[in-house]
Amino acid sequence: MISKKIPKERRIILKNADDPSYSNKISCYLKRGGYKTLKKSLKKKPEQIGEEVLKSGVRGRGGAGFPTGMKWKFLDRKSGKPIYLVCNADESEPGTFKDRQIIHKDPHQLIEGMMISAFAIQAKQAFIYIRAEFFEGAKILERAIQEAKDRGFCGDNILGSEYSCDLVVHRGAGAYICGEETGLIESLEGKRPNPRIKPPYFPAVLGLYQCPTIVNNVETLCNVIHIMDMGGEKFSQIGKPNNTGTRIWCVSGQVKNPGYFEFECGALTMGEMIYDVCGGLLPGRTLQAVIPGGSSAKVLRADERFKGTLKDGSEFDWGIEDIPLDFDGPMSAGTMSGSGGIVVMDNTVDMVEAMANINAFYAHESCGQCTPCREGSLWMKKITTRMCSGDAREEDADLLLSVANQIEGRTICAFGEAAAWPTQSFVKKFRKDFLKKAKTQKRKKNSFQLI
Amino acid sequence: MISQTKGETVTIVLDGEDVEVPAGSNLVDAAALHSKEIPHYCYHPQLSVAGNCRMCLIEMGTPMRDRQTGEPVLDEDGVPKIGWVPKPVIGCATTVSQGMHVKTISDKVTDCREGIMEFLLVNHPLDCPICDQAGECRLQEFATDYGRGYSRYVERKNVKPKRTRLGPRVTLDDERCILCSRCIRFCQEVADDDVLGFVDRGSYSTLTCFPGKELQNNYSLNTVDLCPVGALTSTDFRFKMRVWFLKESPSICTESSAGSNILVSSREGEIHRITPRRNDEVNDSWMTDSGRALYKQVRSDDRLLTPRGNGTDKILDHAITTATNILKDKEIAVVGSCHGTLEELYLLNRLSKITNSKKYLRGYFGEDDGILLSADRTPNLRGALLSGFTNSYPKDNLKSLNNDLKRGGLDAVFVYRDDILNSEVDEELLKGIPLVFMGTQKNSTSDLAEVLIPSLTSFEKKGTFINRSFFAQGFEQAVPGPAGLLPDLLILSKIIEGLDEESKIDPDLSLIWKNLGSPPKSPLKGITFNDVLESPVKVDGSKWESLPFVEKKAMHYLPV
Structure with a gap:
């Protein structure tokens, strides 16, 4: 399964990022042809840009993978209300660190992408909602925006086109839920980031300040430049049909060479990523599990077989190494590519402890608005924490699964699924480990009494 | 607050049954109209929808339509196919639409409810x-x-x-x-x-x-x-x-002319709390905190409990007789109160008619909070108008009585509930003029009164108040009155009988309502006390449109 040839990265978004001669200053960006596409795009009709993006088939890079062109099409343009563009730079999914690279190393790419997108949707105002912990990134962006404003790439009357759009950096409130589209909007309005109920509050109709709003991920907005640069048609030929463009994968965990890598969608498999690109596992270790798309994606067991029929009708029978890295590949294997955060776990990892870690995260980050997620995530955390501190019971595995099932699909936002999926998959796929915990760890006498 | 389009209805299929529901309503309300409970915590019909408790999760589907043609998709039997939403949806945020299918009873719904209940209870x-x-x-x-x-x-x-x-x-x-x-x-x-x-x-x-x-x-x-x-x-x-x-009795708040509908909770004759009663035309489900404290007057220190008549006599019947004797064949002044009920003011009016006396009425005014505390701090000013007791808008003083006293010619004063000494009437002028006071709370006038007849608070009797929007609202007796006291209506009726045998009227609410509605142009025509007790009845108040009502725009009230 391990190929000899190391697959080659195709860097579009991160083209300049790691070049030693490149800095995040505007001079560098301009030298490499920056803001040319903005100039070109401003001469087009806004609808044309939307058409190109739709043609490119680019899918959102934030996690859900919804086609960006479609999202823009849903925008309510008839209400007469101002339209807002928000860049979701609240990268908080454990295992993901791609947006941070763009913001730190090539902020002008994001600004250009945002201004093209803002022009395309005729936004009145654009915001970058940046994760609170990215204080350095916020500083870099603030400076970059000032540089762009000084040269007329942003702000009033952009490049003499009579289109004006101000760009503001808003520092987040330091919570995972701020990355949820409607939670982000609430937070941007200055409130607690409690996600809104949909219907009726679809951002494209009733978003920021009850006005039509588009929220896109950093990487997605950067892709808009390249779509406009090469044309939607040509962009759609990168990668695979329905999985166009490149993706930045963030690999962490027990591999020799973790990091972020930009590949064409579907250009390589999970096995190639782990063994070739990342140099394989540490000496003497074997692969136990992989989380393919950030902590909320369902975990994959190393010895699983994935069988089924692809969209084109062909049958597949994959091992974990054969899963193609694009949007549809992990989806076919019953999980998701999410935000592209691949977490590799070898045989030294105690899966119950890994589960406890993930549960602790979701219990801490649940906003507390709706019942299933609020109470369920903390309950699951309490169970797994107890299991890891010597008080595991055999029935805990089933209880965990049942609690997770009670959360999934019943919450206001997708956080419910994000909290439930790890538990569901961990317990289902590593049931033995959960049962073993109960057998090998001594239970204190009378430590459990039903309340 | 989901708006309801008036009159229009749509048909939905609720647990397999075709039912008509108001267009624009949400599923929780729509199901309730057909006696189906969708349990909920966060949803309240008079507040915005939050959708966070998730207790009202149900299954919902709409008829499928072909994406291209927009035609309904039919199954083999020619019946429209239902596109069930894969996840359960919350009833409170789902607006009904024509042909919508709803399951409030299914395994999935039961599982959802059990799950949510368990989650709510774990902590x-x-x-x-x-x-x-x-x-x-x-x-x-x-x-x-x-x-x-x-x-x-x-x-x-x-x-x-x-x-x-x-x-x-x-x-x-x-x-x-x-x-x-x-x-x-x-x-x-x-x-x-x-x-x-x-x-x-x-x-x-x-x-x-x-x-x-x-x-x-x-x-x-x-x-x-x-x-x-x-x-x-x-x-x-x-x-x-x-x-x-607690025993709950429907009543009306007496704090202001807003006339909030309330429930009086009592046990063994003692009131323990007052809570609002839902009325979507008057007070929604709310009332003021100050209105809730009013029950305290029932057992307060200044409550009048002992009658006073003829020196040290403490028998109520004697006090009433003494009062009648004082008022008989004299030029008297009758001071009414907007705190009296419609029926009491009617009898008071009758009393003044048979004694051919002048009537005085004072209003009590304060700040209008624009919600449920109106500027008119009496519950029944409009009742005074409808009872015929007054035709003009009362001022916040009784200077006219003061002037008439100054002028002389008044032999006695009958004060119903009001505190005339606190209303710019000079105490000096009352010297030598016998004063009969009837009321519930002690005040400077009751102290001065020669004859004192204690009466009952609105919690201890039945009656009707007419609120700022001209809603006639009847209320029930919540608790029995203090031992030895009689209802105001009975006292008034006794006095009237004593003054003029022929004008005698039974203190019967239905009879009084019959009389109130008997004049040909009476706005109360055809309405009975039982009607207003059952639900508020809007009375035509156009006759008094030109009066300077002080209320400002507030909940369910627009000044004319």
Whole structure:
């Protein structure tokens, strides 16, 4: 399964990022042809840009993978209300660190992408909602925006086109839920980031300040430049049909060479990523599990077989190494590519402890608005924490699964699924480990009494 | 607040049955119209939809339509195919649409409800034996109706503050809070005093006031009623009474002309609390905090309990006879009160007619809060108009009585409830003029009165008040009056009988209503007391349109 040839990265978004001669200053960006596409795009009709993006088939890079062109099409343009563009730079999914690279190393790419997108949707105002912990990134962006404003790439009357759009950096409130589209909007309005109920509050109709709003991920907005640069048609030929463009994968965990890598969608498999690109596992270790798309994606067991029929009708029978890295590949294997955060776990990892870690995260980050997620995530955390501190019971595995099932699909936002999926998959796929915990760890006498 | 389009209906399929429901209504309300309960905590018909408790999860589907043609998709039998939403949806935020299919009873729905109930209870303290809400607690009710009945929770429950003072009248038990946010939305949307909010995250979320603020607006106790659990408690009522001992009687708030509909809860003749009664045309589900405290007048220190007549005589009947003798064949002044009921004012009017005396009426005015405390601080000014007692708008003094006293010629004064000494009437002028006072609370006039006839508060009798929107609202007796006292109507009727045998009238409410409605142009024509007791009846007040009513635009009220 391990190929000899190391697959080659195709860097579009991160083209300049790691070049030693490149800095995040505007001079560098301009030298490499920056803001040319903005100039070109401003001469087009806004609808044309939307058409190109739709043609490119680019899918959102934030996690859900919804086609960006479609999202823009849903925008309510008839209400007469101002339209807002928000860049979701609240990268908080454990295992993901791609947006941070763009913001730190090539902020002008994001600004250009945002201004093209803002022009395309005729936004009145654009915001970058940046994760609170990215204080350095916020500083870099603030400076970059000032540089762009000084040269007329942003702000009033952009490049003499009579289109004006101000760009503001808003520092987040330091919570995972701020990355949820409607939670982000609430937070941007200055409130607690409690996600809104949909219907009726679809951002494209009733978003920021009850006005039509588009929220896109950093990487997605950067892709808009390249779509406009090469044309939607040509962009759609990168990668695979329905999985166009490149993706930045963030690999962490027990591999020799973790990091972020930009590949064409579907250009390589999970096995190639782990063994070739990342140099394989540490000496003497074997692969136990992989989380393919950030902590909320369902975990994959190393010895699983994935069988089924692809969209084109062909049958597949994959091992974990054969899963193609694009949007549809992990989806076919019953999980998701999410935000592209691949977490590799070898045989030294105690899966119950890994589960406890993930549960602790979701219990801490649940906003507390709706019942299933609020109470369920903390309950699951309490169970797994107890299991890891010597008080595991055999029935805990089933209880965990049942609690997770009670959360999934019943919450206001997708956080419910994000909290439930790890538990569901961990317990289902590593049931033995959960049962073993109960057998090998001594239970204190009378430590459990039903309340 | 989901708006309802008036009159229009749509047909939905509710658990397999075709039913007509108002267009624009949500599923919780629509199902309730057809006696189907969709349990809910955070939803309240008079507040915005939050959708956070998830208790009202149900299955919903709409007829499928072909994407290209827009035609309905039919199955083999030619019946429109239903596209069921894969996830359960919340009933409170789902607006009905033509042909919508809804399942409120199914395995999935049952599973959802059991799950939510379990989640709500895992960190809820088992306080029921000492909780004020016990007996009227939605958590208890739905746990019994929709819960699993056993617990799988062995972890430690969260610990939160048990007795936070949110304001002068509200105490919070945070552990019991299910974070439904009704109180927060109420303060924002109805009371217009945004002071409540959640701090901390997830299951540790805690309800608090904003720093430096208190929940002290005059509507704060509504949050206690709104609270579906025992988290928000009334400091006044806390730990005093188990609710299942309380008898509830429908009544009307006497604080102002808003005429909030209320429920008086009493046990063994003692009132323990007053809560609002829902009336979507008058007070929605709210009332003022100050109105809730009014029950205290029933057993207050200044309550008049002992009659006074002819020196040291303390027998009520004697006092009434003495009063009659004083009033008989004299030039008297009758001072009425807008605190009297419509029926009492009618008898008072009759009394003044047969004695051919002049009538005086004073209004009490204050600040209008634009919600449910109107500028007119009497419950029945419009009742005084309809009873015929007055035709003009009362001033906030009784200078006219003072002037008439100065002029001379008055032999006696009959004061009903009012405090004339506090209304710019000179005490000197009353010297030598016998004063008969009838009322419930002690005041300077009652102190001065030669004859004192104690009467009953609105909680101790039946009657009708007419509110600012000309709604005639009847109310029931909630508690018996103090021993030895008689209803105002009976006293007045006795005095009338004593003054003029022929004008005698039975103190019977239906009879009085018959009389009230008998003049050909009477706005009360055809209405009976039972009608107004059952539900408020809008009375035509156009006759008095030109009067300078002081009320400002407020909840369900627009000044003419």
